[in-house]
Structure formats: C-alpha cells, structure tokens
Amino acid sequence: MLLDDLDIKLLKENFDEETINSMDIDNISKIYLYLKENGIYYAKDLIITSLDLFLLPSEKFIKQFEKLKIKLGKDYVNKLGEDASLIELMYD
Amino acid sequence: MISEYNLKILCEKYNISVDKLVNKNNNILDKGEFFEIDKTLNYLINDLNISPSNIEKCPSILYMNVENISLNIEFLKKEHISFTNIETCLHVLNTEHESLIGTYKYVVENYGVEAINKITSVLSCPKHIIKDVEKLNLNIDKIGNLTISHSINFGYTNIENIQKMLHSQEYYEHPELFTSTTLAHAKIEDIQKMLHSQEYREYPELFTSQTLANANIEDIQKILQSKEYHEHPELFTSQTLAHAKIEDIQKILQSKEYHEHPELFTSQTLAHAKIEDIQKILQSQEYKDHPELFTSQTLAHAKIEDIQKILQSQEYKEHPELFTSETLAHANIEDIQKMLQSQEYKDHPELFTSTTLAYAKIEDIQKMLHSQEYKEHPELFTSTTLARTKIEDIQKMLHSQEYKEHPELFTSETLAHAKIEDIQKILQSKEYHEHPELFTSQTLARAKIEDIQKMLHSQEYKEHPELFTSTTLSYTNIEDIQKMLHSQEYREHPELFTSQTLANANIEDIQKILQSKEYHEHPELFTSTTLAHANIEDIQKMLHSQEYKEHPELFTSQTLAHANIESISKLLDMPYWKDERYEKLLTSSIVANAKVMISKIPILFKMAEEYGINEYINVSFLLFSPSKNYALINYLIESNLPLVIEGKLNPVFSYQPGALKSRYGIDVKELIKKYPYKDNMEEINKNVTR
Numbered sequence: 001m002l003l004d005d006l007d008i009k010l011l012k013e014n015f016d017e018e019t020i021n022s023m024d025i026d027n028i029s030k031i032y033l034y035l036k037e038n039g040i041y042y043a044k045d046l047i048i049t050s051l052d053l054f055l056l057p058s059e060k061f062i063k064q065f066e067k068l069k070i071k072l073g074k075d076y077v078n079k080l081g082e083d084a085s086l087i088e089l090m091y092d
Numbered sequence: 093m094i095s096e097y098n099l100k101i102l103c104e105k106y107n108i109s110v111d112k113l114v115n116k117n118n119n120i121l122d123k124g125e126f127f128e129i130d131k132t133l134n135y136l137i138n139d140l141n142i143s144p145s146n147i148e149k150c151p152s153i154l155y156m157n158v159e160n161i162s163l164n165i166e167f168l169k170k171e172h173i174s175f176t177n178i179e180t181c182l183h184v185l186n187t188e189h190e191s192l193i194g195t196y197k198y199v200v201e202n203y204g205v206e207a208i209n210k211i212t213s214v215l216s217c218p219k220h221i222i223k224d225v226e227k228l229n230l231n232i233d234k235i236g237n238l239t240i241s242h243s244i245n246f247g248y249t250n251i252e253n254i255q256k257m258l259h260s261q262e263y264y265e266h267p268e269l270f271t272s273t274t275l276a277h278a279k280i281e282d283i284q285k286m287l288h289s290q291e292y293r294e295y296p297e298l299f300t301s302q303t304l305a306n307a308n309i310e311d312i313q314k315i316l317q318s319k320e321y322h323e324h325p326e327l328f329t330s331q332t333l334a335h336a337k338i339e340d341i342q343k344i345l346q347s348k349e350y351h352e353h354p355e356l357f358t359s360q361t362l363a364h365a366k367i368e369d370i371q372k373i374l375q376s377q378e379y380k381d382h383p384e385l386f387t388s389q390t391l392a393h394a395k396i397e398d399i400q401k402i403l404q405s406q407e408y409k410e411h412p413e414l415f416t417s418e419t420l421a422h423a424n425i426e427d428i429q430k431m432l433q434s435q436e437y438k439d440h441p442e443l444f445t446s447t448t449l450a451y452a453k454i455e456d457i458q459k460m461l462h463s464q465e466y467k468e469h470p471e472l473f474t475s476t477t478l479a480r481t482k483i484e485d486i487q488k489m490l491h492s493q494e495y496k497e498h499p500e501l502f503t504s505e506t507l508a509h510a511k512i513e514d515i516q517k518i519l520q521s522k523e524y525h526e527h528p529e530l531f532t533s534q535t536l537a538r539a540k541i542e543d544i545q546k547m548l549h550s551q552e553y554k555e556h557p558e559l560f561t562s563t564t565l566s567y568t569n570i571e572d573i574q575k576m577l578h579s580q581e582y583r584e585h586p587e588l589f590t591s592q593t594l595a596n597a598n599i600e601d602i603q604k605i606l607q608s609k610e611y612h613e614h615p616e617l618f619t620s621t622t623l624a625h626a627n628i629e630d631i632q633k634m635l636h637s638q639e640y641k642e643h644p645e646l647f648t649s650q651t652l653a654h655a656n657i658e659s660i661s662k663l664l665d666m667p668y669w670k671d672e673r674y675e676k677l678l679t680s681s682i683v684a685n686a687k688v689m690i691s692k693i694p695i696l697f698k699m700a701e702e703y704g705i706n707e708y709i710n711v712s713f714l715l716f717s718p719s720k721n722y723a724l725i726n727y728l729i730e731s732n733l734p735l736v737i738e739g740k741l742n743p744v745f746s747y748q749p750g751a752l753k754s755r756y757g758i759d760v761k762e763l764i765k766k767y768p769y770k771d772n773m774e775e776i777n778k779n780v781t782r
Contacts, residue, residue: 006761014692018687019687022596025562085746
C-alpha cells in the first residue's frame with residue numbers, strides 16, 4: 001500500500017499535521033491487510049477519510065470493525081463503500 | 093576615540109541602540125572614530141540593508157576601516173556565500189582582506205563551501221591556525237577542526253590546552269564527552285574537577301559534553317544543593333546545568349509570574365531565559381491579546397521587543413495563520429519579511445508554513461528550489477524539508493549509493509530529519525541485515541544506529557518482540573521502554589500498552605493518567621491509543637468542560653486521544669449546529685477530528701452554498717476532502733447530472749472513491765486532477781481566516 005502525492009494532499013485536507021505524523025506504518029499495514037482480507041477493496045480510501053481510526057492498535061481496530069460488520073450485516077462491503085458516514089459506527 | 097554622546101547621535105541617526113552597542117563591547121568608545129563609524133553605518137544599513145539588530149550584536153564592525161569591509165563583502169558576494177550567514181557574524185568582515193581570501197580558499201579546498209556556510213566565523217581565522225588544529229588529528233567530525241580554530245582565534249583556548257585534554261585520563265575514559273565544542277571551550281582542569289566530583293558520581297545523566305563545555309563545577313554544586321533543585325528536580329536537566337546560574341533560577345522560581353503560570357516554565361525556560369525578560373513578556377499587551385501565541389518555548393527563546401515587531405507587522409495582519417508560538421519563539425521579522433516578499437513564496441505558497449517561517453532562511457530555500465534535485469524529485473520537498481534541512485545535505489543524500497540501492501527508504505521525512513552519514517551506518521549494520529522489516533523510511537529519518545542496537549540487544553526485546561516495531565525504533569529509546577515495562581502500571585494493565593504506547597508515551601504521563609479521578613470514573617474512555625497520544629491535563633479539561641456536560645455522547649476514546657477542548661469548543665460554537673437542518677451532522681467522528689474540522693467545515697459549507705446544495709449536506713460530505721467534493725460537483729454539472737436527487741444529495745457524494753470507480757467507472761483521482769481545487773481553496777481559506 002503506497003500513498004501517492006494526491007493521497008497525501010487529500011490526507012492533509014482531512015487531518016491535522018499531528019495526527020498525520022502519528023501514523024505507525026506497521027500498525028496501518030496490519031489493518032490494511034485485514035481489511036483487504038475482508039474484501040474492503042477501497043481500504044486506502046478509508047485511510048484517507050478516517051485516518052484517526054487507523055491509529056488505533058490493529059487488535060482494537062479489528063475488534064471494532066468486527067462489531068461494525070455485525071451491525072451492517074452480510075452486505076457490509078457494499079454498504080460501507082456506498083455510504084462513508086457508516087464509519088461512524090466504529091466510534092464508541 | 094568617540095564620546096558616548098557623539099556615538100548616541102550617530103546611533104539615533106541609524107536607529108541603533110547605543111546601550112546595546114556599548115554593553116556588548118565598550119571598546120567602541122576607545123577605538124571608534126565619528127566619521128569612520130558614520131561611513132560604515134551608512135554603508136552597512138543603506139547599501140547592504142543589514143538590520144540594525146545584527147549590527148548591535150557586533151560593535152567591532154564599527155571601528156574597522158570601511159574600505160576593507162567593502163572589499164570583503166564584494167569578495168564573499170562574488171563567491172555566493174549566503175549573506176544571512178555573514179549578517180549574523182559581521183565580525184568576519186573586520187578580517188584583513190588578504191587573510192580572509194587565504195582562509196576562504198583553504199577551507200573551500202579542504203572542507204567544501206558548505207563548511208563556510210555552516211561556520212562562517214572561521215573566515216576571520218588565519219589559515220595557519222586551522223593547519224595547527226588539523227595536525228592534532230582529532231577524532232571528531234572534520235568540521236569540528238574549524239570550530240576549534242575559530243575558538244583559538246578568539247582566544248577562548250589554545251593548542252596546549254587541547255593537547256592536555258587529549259592526553260588526560262578523563263579523555264580516555266569518557267571520549268564521548270569530548271566533542272569539538274568541549275575542546276573549543278573547556279579547560280582540562282575544570283573538566284577534571286567536574287568528573288571527579290560527588291555530583292558527577294550521583295547524577296552522571298546531568299553531565300553532557302555541553303555541561304563540560306559551558307559550566308563549572310562550583311555553579312553546578314550550588315544548583316544541585318539548592319532548595320529549588322530538591323523541590324522541582326523535573327525542571328533541572330543537563331541543559332539547565334550547562335547554561336543557567338542558581339541565582340537566576342531562584343529569581344524565576346520565586347517570581348509572581350512562576351506562581352501564576354507554572355505551565356509556562358520548563359527546564360528550557362530555566363536554562364535560557366531571565367526573569368526580567370519573562371516579566372516584560374507576561375506584562376505586555378501582546379500577551380494579553382494573544383495568550384495562545386505564548387508558550388514555554390516563547391518565554392525560553394524570544395524577547396518582547398522582537399515579538400512586538402512581529403505582531404505589529406503587515407505580514408502578521410495579512411497571514412496570521414503563518415504565525416504560531418513557534419514562529420514567535422524562533423524567528424525575527426526581518427527574515428519573515430524577506431521570505432514573504434520572495435518570488436519563491438509567490439510561486440510555492442504551499443511550501444511555506446509557520447514552521448518554515450520559524451526555522452528557515454530565504455537564501456537556503458532559494459538554493460533548494462533552484463536546485464537540480466528539486467527539479468528532478470519535487471515530491472521529496474515539503475514545507476518540513478524547507479524548514480529543517482539544507483540543499484548541501486540533500487545533495488549528499490540523493491547522490492549516495494544508499495539512495496540508488498534503496499530509494500523506497502528515502503522520503504521527504506528522511507530528507508528533512510536524517511543525515512547521510514547516520515543512514516549509512518544503519519544500512520551497513522548487522523541489525524539491518526537481520527531485521528530489515530524493522531527499518532522503514534521513518535526509522536532512517538528518526539533513529540540512530542547506537543539506539544537501535546541497544547534496543548535490539550535488550551532483554552525487553554527478547555521477551556516482548558511484538559512491542560517493538562519500526563515506529564518503536566524510530567521514536568523512543570530503550571531506557572524509556574524499560575521504565576515502562578518494569579512499571580506497576582504495566583503489570584496491572586498490560587492491555588493498555590502496545591507498540592504505539594511505547595513509541596509515543598512516557599511512563600510518567602501514563603501514571604498520571606491511570607491515577608487520575610477521570611480514569612477511575614470513565615475507564616471506557618481510556619484505551620492504549622489515549623495513553624499513546626493524550627495527556628492528563630487535556631483530558632481533564634475536556635471531561636470537566638461545559639461541552640462534555642452538554643454533549644457526553646459526542647466524546648469517545650478517539651476524541652480524548654486526538655482532540656483538545658479548545659478546538660472542540662470552537663467547533664461546537666460554530667453557527668451551523670444552531671440550524672436544525674445541520675444539528676444531526678455533529679457526530680463523534682466530526683468531534684474527534686475537531687482540530688481540522690474547525691477550518692475544513694466552513695470551506696465545505698461555503699462550497700455547498702456556492703453550488704446551492706447547502707441544504708442537503710450530510711456527514712459523508714463533511715468527512716471527505718474539499719478537493720474530492722469539488723471535483724465531483726464539477727463532474728456532475730459538466731455531465732448534466734443532478735447534484736440533488738429526491739431532496740437528498742446525489743448518492744455519489746457518499747461513495748468511497750474505490751467503490752465509485754468499481755460501481756460507475758468514475759475515477760475520482762482523475763476528476764481531482766481535471767478540476768483542481770487549489771486556487772479556490774486558498775481564496776476560501778483567506779476568507780475563513782479573516
């Protein structure tokens with residue numbers, strides 16, 4: 001997973017410098033891999049809109065995402081892809 | 093000879109402080125001549141635009157003959173030596189012209205031109221001194237020879253002193269304490285007293301090469317035996333010992349200002365500031381009007397006169413967003429004006445942030461943006477690169493064998509924070525070859541091989557390898573990790589300690605958090621992320637705020653970890669939420685990112701208003717970037733597709749870009765390139781700021 005210049009530009013529009021500087025490459029890679037394994041083909045888009053969630057330890061993120069899957073049901077991949085605001089369910 | 097009265101008349105003519113001149117060097121009264129000083133000042137200020145404050149720092153320039161100064165300036169300009177460097181060490185211009193040329197040529201030939209830009213003062217040193225120092229074959233950075241030569245030239249030390257130091261038992265036992273600064277400034281007798289003292293045996297961590305170079309044992313003893321040290325040990329570091337005197341510290345800690353604003357006083361303040369300057373700052377109108385611009389850093393490094401000049405400037409009025417407490421602490425208005433009037437700023441405003449203003453010089457930025465390296469790799473140059481590094485270091489890095497072999501390890505962060513010599517040591521190490529997965533561009537940018545080695549050979553790494561990631565290696569050190577993993581808190585709550593906690597937090601802050609009333613009342617709000625990123629003072633402010641009492645549902649562990657009450661308060665005060673159409677848009681994710689939302693939301697509302705869709709804004713629209721929303725609006729308009737469908741925003745606005753491409757073949761990235769939002773965003777930003 002590589003962020004290109006445009007991704008970085010969008011990230012900077014969405015998050016403050018302190019949050020961006022807190023990115024832990026290993027942790028984000030683990031989450032990214034987990035999301036890909038769960039069919040979230042737009043995982044990189046999630047990083048750009050919800051970077052703060054990717055700063056959670058991967059285990060915690062996975063736990064929260066599993067809860068979100070249950071709330072959204074079987075079609076969670078499409079639902080989350082079509083309505084970015086559903087990510088709100090990850091905040092507790 | 094010139095009388096103080098006549099000197100005062102001249103100083104008034106050129107807007108220079110006579111007190112500062114005479115206090116700095118009263119030889120000017122004995123050696124200066126009225127007409128010579130007048131001629132020199134006229135040349136420096138009117139012809140060369142050198143700022144009065146730089147002249148005040150170097151009075152000796154005023155009793156040297158002006159023709160010699162002129163010859164030296166012409167020569168250095170011809171050789172493209174950065175004039176900022178000369179401005180801040182004007183005494184080099186006093187050097188006899190032939191000697192300056194000789195030294196210049198010798199240094200360029202043997203050390204490279206960048207050495208002159210780093211230690212411009214060396215130009216005042218005859219080249220035979222440099223050669224004498226070189227004969228000592230010192231085990232230091234080559235450029236250290238120049239620091240020492242300069243020090244000998246100024247009479248701070250001599251060759252015999254340095255030789256004594258090199259033959260001492262202390263040097264054999266603690267070579268790491270003898271840097272070029274120690275060799276340039278200290279005497280072996282003083283160092284011996286220091287290293288054989290009871291204080292050194294008890295607090296070796298307080299003695300660094302800086303302490304050896306700048307302090308003496310009598311002053312250190314007074315400090316360590318003082319009531320102040322015993323009551324506030326956290327305010328005393330090796331820096332305090334190296335730079336402060338107990339009398340000044342006592343005045344500070346007994347002051348009304350310290351008792352009223354203890355949060356503004358850190359070990360740095362004690363090390364570098366004087367109470368008289370602090371009082372002037374805290375009693376000023378500027379402090380009353382903009383308290384947010386004054387931090388402990390400001391108190392430690394700035395003077396009220398400089399702050400006043402900055403806050404009264406046209407530049408501050410036009411670009412307040414570029415001025416933070418960091419800018420006030422480290423920059424001066426003359427440099428800021430040069431920067432904001434430059435062509436480079438006009439062409440690349442995105443590369444200039446408050447950090448650039450705080451730390452960079454326009455001459456260095458110009459060299460960088462006109463370099464071949466910038467033309468070939470613009471993506472490696474960010475505002476941080478401009479603020480933190482010099483083109484010479486970047487050139488070394490991008491022409492290195494290491495860059496050719498591992499370009500993926502070199503990002504703008506690496507360029508901004510690392511040196512090629514350190515990177516080479518890392519990539520040649522056994523540790524890199526055994527654990528390449530632990531080495532990322534971040535590690536290269538932030539860590540030193542010695543620290544990495546200590547970490548990877550520690551017992552803690554053997555027992556908890558899962559807690560050590562490339563981020564741990566990049567941001568922390570083994571001593572802090574050991575404190576954390578041997579703490580009571582770790583034994584009781586191991587689930588709160590992750591590699592992130594180790595990388596970003598320290599045990600003292602964690603202890604404060606876990607012992608707090610707030611943690612015991614709301615444990616569900618505290619996760620390892622909170623421990624890694626937040627501090628108890630911010631959390632307490634947040635949980636005792638009116639905002640929390642009125643909207644507890646908006647505060648999650650994410651809010652505690654990433655937001656602060658000041659930005660949350662600004663966010664909740666925005667007029668939008670008073671409108672019932674928008675109140676449902678105020679969600680936890682918006683509040684958790686309050687820091688950026690307070691500037692992003694007005695931009696998005698303004699954009700929505702411009703296109704008549706403000707009534708239909710939803711949470712997704714606020715989560716996405718202005719660039720993405722702008723591109724989609726323009727795409728829909730150009731394709732004759734509606735922005736609003738059945739009283740709701742067109743669903744495409746809620747799609748993640750990947751899903752949009754997969755479902756409708758719409759490539760958001762291409763749209764962003766086709767409909768760039770940059771210019772409009774700057775315009776809106778200006779309006780928002782004003």
